[in-house]
Amino acid sequence: MAYKLHRPLTHRLAGHIRVHAQLPESSRVRVCIPDPSSDGIASGSLHTVLIEKQLPVFAAPAAHFALKGISSAEESGSLLLLKSGINDVLIVHVTGTLAKPQIERVSSGKSAAVLQRALAEVGGSAVRRRNLRLLRVDGVHCLALWVHSERRPVEDVFYPLSPNFAGLRVGRRYSLKRFETAFKKNASEGILRWFIRHEQEAAARKGFLI
Numbered sequence: 001m002a003y004k005l006h007r008p009l010t011h012r013l014a015g016h017i018r019v020h021a022q023l024p025e026s027s028r029v030r031v032c033i034p035d036p037s038s039d040g041i042a043s044g045s046l047h048t049v050l051i052e053k054q055l056p057v058f059a060a061p062a063a064h065f066a067l068k069g070i071s072s073a074e075e076s077g078s079l080l081l082l083k084s085g086i087n088d089v090l091i092v093h094v095t096g097t098l099a100k101p102q103i104e105r106v107s108s109g110k111s112a113a114v115l116q117r118a119l120a121e122v123g124g125s126a127v128r129r130r131n132l133r134l135l136r137v138d139g140v141h142c143l144a145l146w147v148h149s150e151r152r153p154v155e156d157v158f159y160p161l162s163p164n165f166a167g168l169r170v171g172r173r174y175s176l177k178r179f180e181t182a183f184k185k186n187a188s189e190g191i192l193r194w195f196i197r198h199e200q201e202a203a204a205r206k207g208f209l210i
Helices: 006-021 062-072 112-119 176-209
Strands: 026-033 046-061 074-084 088-096 099-106 131-139 142-148 157-161
Touching: 026 157, 046 062, 062 176, 074 112, 088 176, 099 112, 112 142, 112 176, 131 176
Parallel strands: 026 046, 046 131
Antiparallel strands: 046 074, 074 088, 088 099, 131 142, 142 157
């Protein structure tokens, strides 16, 4: 997929790099896939962006995840982690198919740094036997690094990358059981809040009618 994105990535990132590095419009940007050329990160008028990681993204609505857990997640795109010549770490969200990938958005800053730290934490020989993925749970603003084991899925672990409404702490390590439990608890509390609000509104209407 990364090769299919070479041209749109170069076009999309050029403006981002120029703005953040305060470069002139004449500056050029080069995207390296998958490794940088022998001259490394270029300087001068040519600024190189290196794709360091490409991770598949799985997604599920919050309600489905609360009911069915991780089995409700379906592959929905991918995420590219890039590093530029100005030492800027970028995240590129990609949707679409392998044949026709589309760049959804480019982001940087804290979320990119958190992802870098999580990847560093799970690095090593143990993780080579596992799949690195990202999990997005829609409705509660949760994006997490998912370390998946094909042989023993029960040993999967998760690292939340963004503030969320499920009560999961950014950067903390969660087992599959604790991760799923947090969403079930959040859903239960949400239902209780809805019933309380519904009863209060019904009582208010009743009092008004009287």
